[in-house]
Amino acid sequence: MKVTETTLPGVLLIEPQVFGDSRGFFLETFSAQRYAEAGIPGPFVQDNMSRSAKGIVRGLHLQSPNAQGKLVWVVQGSVLDVALDVRVGSPTFGKWVAEELSEENKRQLWIPPGFAHGFAVTSESAVFVYKCTEYYAPKDEVGVLWNDPDLGIPWPVIEAVVSPKDRAHPRLKDVDHARLPRYVG
Numbered sequence: 001m002k003v004t005e006t007t008l009p010g011v012l013l014i015e016p017q018v019f020g021d022s023r024g025f026f027l028e029t030f031s032a033q034r035y036a037e038a039g040i041p042g043p044f045v046q047d048n049m050s051r052s053a054k055g056i057v058r059g060l061h062l063q064s065p066n067a068q069g070k071l072v073w074v075v076q077g078s079v080l081d082v083a084l085d086v087r088v089g090s091p092t093f094g095k096w097v098a099e100e101l102s103e104e105n106k107r108q109l110w111i112p113p114g115f116a117h118g119f120a121v122t123s124e125s126a127v128f129v130y131k132c133t134e135y136y137a138p139k140d141e142v143g144v145l146w147n148d149p150d151l152g153i154p155w156p157v158i159e160a161v162v163s164p165k166d167r168a169h170p171r172l173k174d175v176d177h178a179r180l181p182r183y184v185g
């Protein structure tokens, strides 16, 4: 597999090796030793899957405490996936990266603990899967407004469909910083 550092240190783009043949294709979506060697330590304790229709935006979400590292990819359709650094004291606080993840490109994104995460569906529908390094802890959920004008994320959707919960998140500047993770270098 090919691992590339994105413009946000710590956020990694992974292009798995795909073995195509007359039946279709095969790829390994995760292998503990290989991913650890690539800088994705784990251990992963929870796997998730969601399906969303075109135009849906989920995010921007994190947990703090109990911050989750997330290894994410798309098994059907395509999304624009976004990781936002919200670690207080980080030199890249408030910066984000956006990568297209799709059934076709089979890319994965590693989003370390301490980043907020979200995605927008650009295909008719998308099935999104991810591995998490911490269990879901609703009491620790923190959200940042998906279309916070200070962030300027170019969401590729004309009419975004966003859950009431996600519509109610504050802008990053208005999030109680005591609820955000700290940058530890």
Ligand SMILES: Cc1cn([C@H]2C[C@H](O)[C@@H](COP(=O)(O)OP(=O)(O)O[C@H]3O[C@@H](C)C(=O)[C@@H](O)[C@H]3O)O2)c(=O)[nH]c1=O
Residues within 6 Å of the ligand: 048, 050, 058, 059, 060, 061, 062, 070, 117, 118, 119, 136, 163, 165
């Ligand atoms: C995230 C999650 C949700 N749920 C439940 C709670 C709720 O009833 C239902 C839907 O939850 P949500 O609206 O939070 O689902 P969703 O908006 O898809 O939340 C996810 O968004 C992406 C962007 C992430 O990064 C994930 O970590 C997660 O926050 O599923 C779990 O049982 N376990 C979980 O791990």
